[in-house]
Each structure stands twice: as structure tokens, then as C-alpha cells.
Amino acid sequence: MAETAAKTPRERYRAQVRAEIKEHAWEQIATTGASALSLNAIAKQMGMSGPALYRYYAGRDELITELIRDAYRSLADTLRSAAAAGADLATLAHTLRAWALEDPQRYLLIYGTPVPGYHAPADITLISSEAMAVLLDAWAARPSNRPATPFDAHLADHLDWAGGHPAPPATLHRALSFWTRLHGVLSLELAGHFTGMGFDPALLFAAELDDLLTR
Amino acid sequence: MAETAAKTPRERYRAQVRAEIKEHAWEQIATTGASALSLNAIAKQMGMSGPALYRYYAGRDELITELIRDAYRSLADTLRSAAAAGADLATLAHTLRAWALEDPQRYLLIYGTPVPGYHAPADITLISSEAMAVLLDAWAARPSNRPATPFDAHLADHLDWAGGHPAPPATLHRALSFWTRLHGVLSLELAGHFTGMGFDPALLFAAELDDLLTR
DNA sequence: TGTACATCAGTGAACGCGCGTTCACTGATGTAC
DNA sequence: TGTACATCAGTGAACGCGCGTTCACTGATGTAC
Numbered sequence: 001m002a003e004t005a006a007k008t009p010r011e012r013y014r015a016q017v018r019a020e021i022k023e024h025a026w027e028q029i030a031t032t033g034a035s036a037l038s039l040n041a042i043a044k045q046m047g048m049s050g051p052a053l054y055r056y057y058a059g060r061d062e063l064i065t066e067l068i069r070d071a072y073r074s075l076a077d078t079l080r081s082a083a084a085a086g087a088d089l090a091t092l093a094h095t096l097r098a099w100a101l102e103d104p105q106r107y108l109l110i111y112g113t114p115v116p117g118y119h120a121p122a123d124i125t126l127i128s129s130e131a132m133a134v135l136l137d138a139w140a141a142r143p144s145n146r147p148a149t150p151f152d153a154h155l156a157d158h159l160d161w162a163g164g165h166p167a168p169p170a171t172l173h174r175a176l177s178f179w180t181r182l183h184g185v186l187s188l189e190l191a192g193h194f195t196g197m198g199f200d201p202a203l204l205f206a207a208e209l210d211d212l213l214t215r
Numbered sequence: 216m217a218e219t220a221a222k223t224p225r226e227r228y229r230a231q232v233r234a235e236i237k238e239h240a241w242e243q244i245a246t247t248g249a250s251a252l253s254l255n256a257i258a259k260q261m262g263m264s265g266p267a268l269y270r271y272y273a274g275r276d277e278l279i280t281e282l283i284r285d286a287y288r289s290l291a292d293t294l295r296s297a298a299a300a301g302a303d304l305a306t307l308a309h310t311l312r313a314w315a316l317e318d319p320q321r322y323l324l325i326y327g328t329p330v331p332g333y334h335a336p337a338d339i340t341l342i343s344s345e346a347m348a349v350l351l352d353a354w355a356a357r358p359s360n361r362p363a364t365p366f367d368a369h370l371a372d373h374l375d376w377a378g379g380h381p382a383p384p385a386t387l388h389r390a391l392s393f394w395t396r397l398h399g400v401l402s403l404e405l406a407g408h409f410t411g412m413g414f415d416p417a418l419l420f421a422a423e424l425d426d427l428l429t430r
Numbered sequence: 431t432g433t434a435c436a437t438c439a440g441t442g443a444a445c446g447c448g449c450g451t452t453c454a455c456t457g458a459t460g461t462a463c
Numbered sequence: 464t465g466t467a468c469a470t471c472a473g474t475g476a477a478c479g480c481g482c483g484t485t486c487a488c489t490g491a492t493g494t495a496c
Contacts, residue, residue, distance in 0.1 A: 010460075010471080017472090033331030035250040040449060051451075052473050060450070113327040113406055116248030125411050151422030160413030177423065184399025191328055196340050198375030207366035208392065215430070225438080225493075232439090255482060266484075267440050275483070 018056050020046065025067055029105045034115045037064060064118050069127055071110045075099055076130035089138050093182055093209045097202075104190040111183060112191070129163050132179070139175040140167040146215070149173065181212055233271050235261065240282055244320045249330045252279060279333050284342055286325045290314055291345035304353050308397055308424045312417075319405040326398060327406070344378050347394070354390040355382040361430070364388065396427055 007015070024042045039060055040050040057063045075096075082095045100107035109115070110128070152169040155176075162172055185208050188194060189201040222230070239257045254275055255265040272278045290311075297310040315322035324330070325343070367384040370391075377387055400423050403409060404416040 008460085013472090033250070033328070035248070036331050038449065039451090049474055050449090051453090051475085054451075055472060108328045111403070111406070111408065113248065113323045116251050149422055149425070151418050154418050155414055158413035158415070160411065173422070176419065177426070180399040180403060180419070180423065181396055182399070183403060184395040184397070187402060188326070188395060188398060191326070193326065196375065198373035199370055200373070203366050203369050204391065204395070207364055207388070208395065210364070211392070223493085228439090253482065254484090264441055265482090266442085266486090269484075270439060 014056065021053060021056055021063070022067060022070065025063060026103070026106070029067070029109065030103060033105060034064065034067075034109050035117075037115075039063070061118055064115060065121060065124070068110055068120065068124060071106045072124075072127045072131065074106075075110070076127075076134065079131055079134040083134050083138060087138075089142065089178070089213060090209060092135070092138055093178075093205075093212075096182060097186060097205055100186050100190060107186070107190055112187065129161065132161070132175070133163060133165065135175045135178060136162065136165045136167055136172065139171050139178065140165070142171075144168075144170050144174065146170060146174075178212060181208055184208075229271065236268060236271055236278070237282060237285065240278060241318070241321070244282070244324065245318060248320060249279065249282075249324050250332075252330075254278070276333055279330060280336060280339070283325055283335065283339060286321045287339070287342045287346065289321070290325070291342075291349065294346055294349040298349050298353060302353075304357065304393070304428060305424060307350070307353055308393075308420075308427075311397060312401060312420055315401055315405060322401070322405055327402065344376065347376070347390070348378060348380065350390045350393060351377065351380045351382055351387065354386050354393065355380070357386075359383075359385055359389065361385060361389075393427060396423055399423075 021042060024045050025037060028041060028045070029037060037060065039053050039057075043050045043053050057066070078099050079092060079095060082092055087095060148170055152173050155173055156169040159172070165172070167175075182205070185201070185205050189205070194201045194204070236257060239260050240252060243256060243260075244252060252275065254268050254272075258265045258268050272281070293314050294307060294310060297307055302310060363385055367388050370388055371384040374387070380387070382390075397420070400416070400420050404420070409416045409419070
């Protein structure tokens with residue numbers, strides 16, 4: 001818990017192996033998808049016996065949980081540092097897309113179809129809101145001239161997800177819409193539903209983003 | 216092929232069992248997701264031995280292909296008959312959502328993360344364009360007053376997916392955007408990413424649709 | 431209507447595979463004196 | 464610096480399971496005369 005300092009060599013080694021396990025897990029997910037994640041396969045790939053991994057993870061679910069946590073954290077960090085560097089909403093959107101394309105299965109792990117048979121612990125939702133917080137901040141910094149919609153009124157009474165963000169409902173709505181619209185284009189692209197359609201997904205994404213921002 | 220008539224009792228029986236297998240497959244998919252689809256499990260559920268199913272499907276992949284085909288067909292039929300009954304775009308959107316909610320895994324099977332290890336035959340893309348054709352028709356019937364975007368120009372040169380539809384690029388773009396935006400909201404809802412956020416997904420969908428149509 | 435034959439649905443055994451997970455163990459690494 | 468002990472990473476065997484798929488077969492259903 002409060003043990004961030006003074007790592008013994010053994011602790012250091014453990015952390016290193018845990019990281020290596022996760023690396024191989026990502027590789028495996030990248031090729032076969034998350035639902036086919038197998039501890040034994042990872043062990044074999046690392047030149048270890050299957051049971052050895054149980055020293056590091058209590059089981060498959062705990063590993064997946066950690067991967068999901070890392071994915072959320074990575075996305076939040078990426079967006080946060082982009083925002084800190086002065087990125088506007090368009091740049092944030094492209095940052096999101098670049099992050100997703102860098103490892104499609106990582107994106108799909110957190111925003112795609114849930115892994116069958118896996119149940120996430122309760123605190124995962126909390127971590128997922130970190131990335132959202134960056135978007136909320138970015139939208140809050142942008143003056144809105146749109147008339148309030150009926151949904152804005154509904155949102156005003158259902159703010160659990162906003163984490164107490166002080167932005168007005170209309171802004172929250174726009175941030176939410178920003179997310180769903182980009183996800184719509186992005187998830188279809190990552191899942192391969194645009195292949196064979198002819199057009200360039202990057203341009204569709206840019207067009208969607210443009211429409212989103214200019215109104 | 217051209218054998219639509221004169222079914223023998225045996226052919227009738229075969230068709231019936233094939234249908235029953237698919238029913239059980241859908242049940243299984245609804246609970247465990249498509250990646251966990253197992254021929255043996257279906258056979259057991261039907262009170263048959265595993266190998267018996269090989270009389271009806273050459274293997275797991277052929278069964279999945281048929282399920283995907285059926286899903287696309289079902290969606291296209293649903294949209295088509297709604298359109299034939301005079302549905303406008305808003306009604307079509309709600310028809311789409313109702314169809315998706317009726318069986319979330321069926322929607323996710325065709326529009327979600329691809330099933331790992333499964334490779335669809337080439338003609339699947341063709342069937343998937345049927346639903347899109349209904350949307351294209353609906354948008355073509357609606358006068359557009361929007362200025363052309365740079366993406367419209369790109370689309371004009373990349374029309375493989377439109378199946379020769381005579382609508383202008385701007386209209387094709389709007390139909391495409393209609394799809395991606397509704398998918399964005401819908402897929403996040405179906406994957407459970409709105410649970411715990413507080414608001415009503417139906418209202419977000421309606422708001423997105425409203426924004427989509429009023430401009 | 432009755433018999434002889436062909437078709438074909440479904441079975442059970444078998445193959446080889448990989449999975450998650452447990453357990454008792456060996457042997458290396460680190461700690462205390 | 465050296466010895467005695469504790470810790471703990473990793474192994475190999477084992478358990479029970481389910482998977483896809485093949486094969487030779489039984490027995491019921493349909494067909495031809």
C-alpha cells in the first residue's frame with residue numbers, strides 16, 4: 001500500500017517479471033484477441049512452466065484486470081500530457097486515434113465488446129473516468145453557444161459519471177457526444193468494417209471531427 | 216442452387232435441424248459471446264452427440280458464417296420493411312436500436328469486435344451492404360442543404376461501398392455518418408459502458424439522433 | 431401391398447490438443463549471527 | 464568472512480475438463496420394383 005519506497009532486489013525482480021508477463025500478454029492479445037488470453041501460452045512463450053505464473057498473478061482474471069487498468073491509465077496519461085502541452089480538442093481527438101491505432105486490441109479491450117467470462121472489479125469504472133476528465137476539461141475551456149437540449153436537462157440530474165466536474169450540462173453533453181462519435185468511427189475502423197469500402201478512414205475521422213467542432 | 220421447390224421430407228427435416236442448431240447457437244452466444252461458441256456444447260444442449268452436428272455444418276466456421284449472414288439479413292429485412300411502411304430517418308434509427316437491443320450479441324457479432332480465429336468469406340461484405348442500402352435510400356429522399364466538405368470530394372472517388380447508388384457524395388457522407396454516430400452510442404450501450412454513468416442511454420441516443428437530423 | 435435395397439441420421443470410441451489450477455518438491459537467493 | 468537458516472521462484476506431475484474433428488458402425492427412413 002504505502003510501500004512505494006525501498007524496494008528489495010526480490011521486489012524489483014518480481015515487478016520486472018510481472019511487467020514481462022504483461023508484455024507477452026499484450027502480444028498475445030494483439031494477435032488472437034483478449035478472449036483467447038491464456039496463462040499457459042504466455043508461460044510457454046517466456047520459457048517457463050505454466051504454474052510459475054501463479055507466483056505473479058492469482059489467475060487469468062487478475063491479469064486481465066491489470067491489463068485493462070494499464071490500458072485506461074495509458075490512455076489517460078497520453079491525453080493528459082497532450083492537454084498539458086496545450087493540445088486543443090482536434091489535437092486531442094487525433095491523439096486518441098493515434099493511441100488506438102498504435103494497438104487496436106488495447107483500445108478494443110476497454111471500449112469494445114466485453115471479454116466473455118470476465119467480470120471487472122468495481123473500481124475499474126473509476127479509472128476509466130480519468131480519460132473522460134481530460135475531455136471534460138477541454139470542453140469546459142471552450143465557450144458554448146448552443147441552445148440547451150432536452151437531454152441536457154436530463155443530464156443535469158444524472159451526473160454520477162462526471163465526477164463532480166463543474167461544467168454546465170450542455171458542456172458535459174458535448175464531451176459525451178465527442179466520445180461517442182469518435183468511438184463510432186474509430187471502433188468500426190479498428191474492427192475492420194471499413195476495409196473494402198474504399199474510402200480512407202483517416203479522412204472520415206477528420207470529417208467527423210470537423211463536423212463535431214464547427215457548429 | 217435453383218432448388219427452391221419440391222422439398223423431400225428428408226430435406227425438410229435437415230432444414231429444421233439446421234434451424235434448431237442455429238437457435239441453440241444464438242442462445243449460447245447471448246450468454247457467453249460469440250468467441251465461446253462450441254459445437255459440442257450445442258450438441259449436448261440438443262441431446263445429441265457432438266459429431267452429429269457435422270451432418271449439418273462442415274465445422275464451427277461455417278456455422279458462424281451462417282449466423283452472421285442471418286444477422287445481416289435480419290437487420291436488412293427489419294429496416295427494409297420499416298422503410299416500406301413509410302418510416303422516416305428517426306423511425307429507422309429507433310428501429311435499428313430496437314433490433315440491437317432485442318439481441319445485443321447479434322448486433323455485436325456483426326458490428327463489434329471480430330470473433331478471434333474466424334475469417335469471414337468474401338461475400339459477407341456484399342450482404343452487409345443491404346442494410347446500408349436502406350439507409351442510403353432514406354437519406355437520398357431527404358433534401359440536403361449542407362455545404363460540401365473536403366471528405367465529400369474524397370468520397371466521390373471512393374464509392375466501392377455504395378453499390379452504385381446514385382445519391383450525391385454529400386448524401387452518401389451523411390448516411391455514413393448516420394451509421395457511425397448511431398453505432399457509437401449503440402455499441403457503447405450494448406457493451407455496458409454506460410452502466411453506472413447515471414443517465415438514460417435511450418435519451419442519449421435520442422439526443423444524438425436529434426442533433427444528427429436537425430441541421 | 432410386400433419385399434430388397436440404398437440412403438443417410440446419429441452413435442460411441444478415439445485422437446491430440448490446450449486450458450486453469452493444485453500440490454509436493456528442488457534449488458537458488460537473501461538474511462542473521 | 465563464513466556458516467546456518469529462512470524465504471521464495473520455478474518445476475513436473477497430476478486432475479478434470481472441454482474442444483474440434485475422424486472414423487467405422489448401427490439402425491431407422493425412404494425408394495424401386
